[in-house]
Amino acid sequence: MAANDFAGWTVVVTGASTGLGRAIAVETAQRGAALVVVNYASSADDAAETARQCEAAGAKAVLVQGDVGEDADCIRIAEAAAPSGRIDALFNNAGVTKFAPNHADLDAVTADDFMRLYRVNVIGAYQMVRACRSLLEAAPQPGAVVNTASIAGVTGIGSSVPYAASKGAMTTLTLSLARALAPRIRVNAICPGFIDTPWFGKGMPEASVDRLRAGAAAATPLKVASTAEDIAASAVFLGSTASRHITGETLLVDAGSHLGYAPMGMR
Template structure:
């Protein structure tokens, strides 16, 4: 933790009800944020728990339901920050997937899967930036956008081909927006690897998730299955004053997964 480097910040987190979104919301509150706007699509009870944790750190929590795949919802979510006059940090964390881990099974996914994943993971993030642009530009410092991409978008692995493709598109969009919106807005992305959250449990039996977790620990150079809190620090760094000269960056936060599964040494 870096003290109170978010002192007075107004933060907006999409997909903030659970997992990484919750961890980001709580971390920014713990670091001094004045207000944290928590977007959720359907998990109201879980979003309320995020709000409770945010408020325990002294920040104001604002809950906003909405699907980032819908432009009208994005505009309503961003409007929740209008009473504060600005957005200092927008975390585009909302995302969906289709579980089809055997990428060779081309019949496991279809055009509708691609369209739905792109609508939320790519178009949704774009729409949120567009809706929040004026508020991101309204502060004394450059507004910060942090996109939650994935190691899948860098290496082509992950829960399905459409998911990996959508995260690759998000990485490219991060570059485009960083160039287009400078100097008033910084745009960066994090690329997490495996995150040990309920995300996988929604589609897989507990014993399968446990085997996956052990496999991740064995195969990553840092021998770790990252938690949401492990990843949140990197996301929050990219929105903090410490990264004020960083834009257009994609930061891999994957315990070394991108280094490959074989230990190589010079002999």
């Protein structure tokens, strides 16, 4: 991929205040994006830092607070890109979870948990594509949508049953929209495994986070704990013209951790 392959582009990244979303936004700016729309739900200071880093890389950054689970907010996020007359790449990265790692404890999650996760992780991505559709179609090349799913949605592991289920639904959503929106819009997804960001250690003491990090690295064939920047590179690839003949694909970006899981036979 060329270092300036996003030159002049307009990019929208949801959930971009920290972690993977920030890494995606900053990398697109470093690769020449002219406008980066930085969406965040509540972390205004963190989002401002993402915008600062994008602008340091040469892009104009626009901050838009909004919950992608609300259709009106999705429309506002899309409208922030409207002055450029196009959206070249939309990264649906916003997501939430409920931490209930013992999947056998069926009382650990409720119907409300399922509804909250699906509202953001699945419906939010759908609403963002709908809100951005005309601007994606206005891009000189087919507009690119990159959904952040998860290895949890492929193998049924992860922070909770509703989280895994929502990410599985997101991969199916990717297939449906890739068919429906071709040829003017490409739709792909990445499925990260462990990412070494504060999100994975929420509510945990530092010693536990260290053990989690070490365990994640030991469990992967590549023996690494992926950083946000490691994963962002694959997302940005799917958003770029280097992947111009790829649509409806789900790319596992997990340092090979899926190789230990029998459910991969379904692929």
